[in-house]
Amino acid sequence: MTTTDARIVDIGPKPQSFDIERATIQNPDYRAVAWSGRYFQVTLMSIAVGGDIGLEAHPETDQFLRLEAGNGRVQMGAARDQLTFDEKVSDGWCVLVPAGTWHNITNIGATPMQVYAIYAPAHHAPGKVQSTAAIAKADKEDVPADWSVQPAHGPDK
Numbered sequence: 748m749t750t751t752d753a754r755i756v757d758i759g760p761k762p763q764s765f766d767i768e769r770a771t772i773q774n775p776d777y778r779a780v781a782w783s784g785r786y787f788q789v790t791l792m793s794i795a796v797g798g799d800i801g802l803e804a805h806p807e808t809d810q811f812l813r814l815e816a817g818n819g820r821v822q823m824g825a826a827r828d829q830l831t832f833d834e835k836v837s838d839g840w841c842v843l844v845p846a847g848t849w850h851n852i853t854n855i856g857a858t859p860m861q862v863y864a865i866y867a868p869a870h871h872a873p874g875k876v877q878s879t880a881a882i883a884k885a886d887k888e889d890v891p892a893d894w895s896v897q898p899a900h901g902p903d904k
Contacts, residue, residue, distance in 0.1 A: 755781040755791070757874035760894065771815040771863045777880050783873035785896050787865055794819070794860040798880060799853040802827065807898040809867050810844040812852065817860030823850040869895040 755770050757780050767789075770781065774791040782789040794800060794817070804827075818837045824830040827849050835855070836842060844850045854860040869891040877883035891897060 754779065754876070757781060757783050759873055759892070760784045767863055768815050771813075771861050774861065776876050776878050778871070778883050779876045780871050780874055781863075783869050783871075783892060783895065785894060786869070787867040788869035788871060788891075788895075790864045790866070790871060792862040792864060794852070794854045794862065796854055796857060796859065798860075799851050800862075801880065801884070802849060802851040804847060804849040805866075805870070806847050807868070808870055809846050810842075810850075811865040812842040812844070812862055814838055814840050814842075815861045815863065817854060817858055817862075818856030819852045819860050819862075820855045821850070821852050823848050825849070868897050 755765050760783065763782050765781070771791050774793050776791070776793055779791045780788060781791050792800065814836055816838055818835065821832065821834045821836055821842050822830040823832040823844065825848070830849060836852070842852065852860070852862070871891065872889050873892050875889055877886060877889070883889070
């Protein structure tokens with residue numbers, strides 16, 4: 748395991764292991780990329796009370812998300828205004844997001860919601876750390892590595 752000040756260091760497509768539950772719970776940042784492979788990526792997220800991951804859809808990205816702490820509300824659907832899936836989730840729950848599905852997770856608890864996400868294909872710059880959702884949204888340099896395998900038309904942001 749490679750860490751810096753309790754933060755996992757993304758070493759790219761090399762073998763890596765770490766305690767993902769501990770790393771997720773201890774992560775203070777909105778998003779921290781923990782590992783980037785050629786075909787998928789692992790990110791750690793901390794969503795503030797009342798905050799959310801952000802309503803989005805990725806045409807060619809499947810996602811697996813797991814809550815390690817906190818309480819959330821997952822909404823998903825075929826269109827931005829047709830979120831027909833609505834479920835409360837908490838510690839230990841996973842959320843599976845098929846490519847092309849609009850989705851959001853809102854923190855409905857009294858503490859930060861600690862989540863890790865696995866994207867396939869990779870979706871963020873290796874090692875990228877964004878302390879807040881606003882910083883993440885404004886980050887124009889957050890693109891997957893050239894060595895990651897992306898859809899023929901490029902990453903779906």
